[in-house]
Amino acid sequence: MHLDAAQLTELGLAVIRTEAAAIEALAGRVDDAFVAACRHLHACRGRIVVLGMGKSGHIGSKIAATLASTGSPAFFVHPGEASHGDLGMITETDVVLALSNSGETEEILTILPIIRRLGVPLIAMTGNPRSALAREASVHIDVSVEREACPLGLAPTSSTTATLVMGDALAIALLEARGFTAEDFARSHPGGRLGRRLLLHVADIMHRGDAVPAVSADTPLGAALLEITRKSLGMTAIVDADRKVIGVFTDGDLRRTLNQGHDIQNVRIEQVMTRNCQTIRPETLAAEAVKLMEDHRITALPVTDAEDRLIGALNMQDLLRAGVV
Template sequence: MKLHPDQTRQLAIAVLDTEAQAILDLKERIDDQFIRACKFLLGCTGRIVVTGMGKSGHIGSKIAATLASTGSPAFFVHPGEASHGDLGMITAGDVVLAMSNSGETDELLTILPIIRRLGVPLIAMTGNKGSTLAREATVSLDISVAKEACPLGLAPTSSTTATLALGDALAVSLLEARGFTADDFARSHPGGRLGRRLLLHVADIMHTGERIPRVGADAPLREALLEITRQGLGMTVVVDAEDQVMGVYTDGDLRRTLDKGIDVHNTTIGEIMTRQFKQARPAMLAVEALKLMEDHKISALPVMDDEGKLMGALNMHDLLRSGVV
């Protein structure tokens, strides 16, 4: 057994070319049947029940997951298990999405009479337009391919890729029709990084109360430096008696102060604070605060309300800990 690099590279490219062409060929089949399928799925008052055997089943599981995560409640039912009790998962308000390249999968054909009896729409995804599954379906979508990418023409490759791509086309079409938003998507993905980026607000992670670094404008520079060190955010906010933000002073400002030869013992923070500064709002998405920091090459922000009152503070480490970065 020996691997020939050039031959392997050519074969891999041929596989990608074949599967890419199989997907492109589907564009001609986005027709009235596809629109009908979308209408049935969009009008489903129950769940979209996805089913398929073997490789089609694996693809079906992924399609069900994509539908569910993009606003179309769906789940996968194994057709073999359906004949042994799981068919009870299908109710009158559901729509069944069945996939089989041959359209003659025994386990699927066995449950077709029950699906008909329930009166639920059956959407077929099959590579054989003349098959039993295609004939029995309310809507039949053509997923046939010119050839499999497997050199033997046996392993489901192009056909499963085409099925998956058409499933994505259905899911995204429904997403758009439902007016599904990024916030909706985040609510179904709260545990992942994507959900955190879409749901987490500055108010959720900012330092508040005694944890906010702050000094008055008349505080000596030495006191401001102690506050920066004590709170560990790399800055302090300068406020008046009503907690209105007057400016900020950062580690970077300290370096510039020393470069200018300013007397650090006899200077108040109000004299050297930065009066023009970037700030965040509590309702701002954390990822927006991150972009603000990255765009302006700063590592900390005061958080203020619309009237300029100090509400909190955060720095890059807070965003790192929260998983936004």
């Protein structure tokens, strides 16, 4: 059967509308049961063990990952594998979160007696409040949907979306309850861009020692240009006898100097440098260095200590290489 563009568009929109309606209906289910589930999860001294078969298993794996990355240690256990040894992963300090749209998933029901014997709280998320799993649970959260987005009413679509959203609601409620911060998130994602932005400091990437371009105020401009070229940062700091920064000279300053007709061989760097320049501290987040450069339209910064003495330098290329930009 051939479908034209209008038909394909309408089919896509119909799915989005159906799933959006399913999500909207969840608002009325954030009730006492939701609160009770949050309290069990927040009080968990061990891990949150998420169970689910088939598509519910895929959703469960994602919920477990979201919980773990937002301050609630969690992992996913396949119910079919659980009855063949993986139940040993569940301890008396854990909380079990079981997902099943029907609430009658055989693999989950099979291991319920073991979960009961452990005495751990069982939170169920199902689409059937009268199901066996819902009845056995310490807390049941209703994630039922009026209909699936699948026109055949067979493929889990709206139901899996609703379950995922309710799982996100639990995870974020717990995040807030634990006082979880952006820095905490970054520590569990050190390899990601957010982790680099929140954990990387200027001191971690700045140039140090002989790699830092610096000249004195009476240095001839020609010699200062050689220093800029040798250090390859597009700038040099100008320092006094105590290594305190009194100015900078950049590629932009050079263009302005040439436009003004200065003699490179005879002019001193203090005559053409930029005074009251921007500097940055080593303990500053690298992301703040990016913002400072962008706000002032500069590409390099001297790094100074609390007494304004030069201790390092960095430019935008360093930040790009570090993955901060």
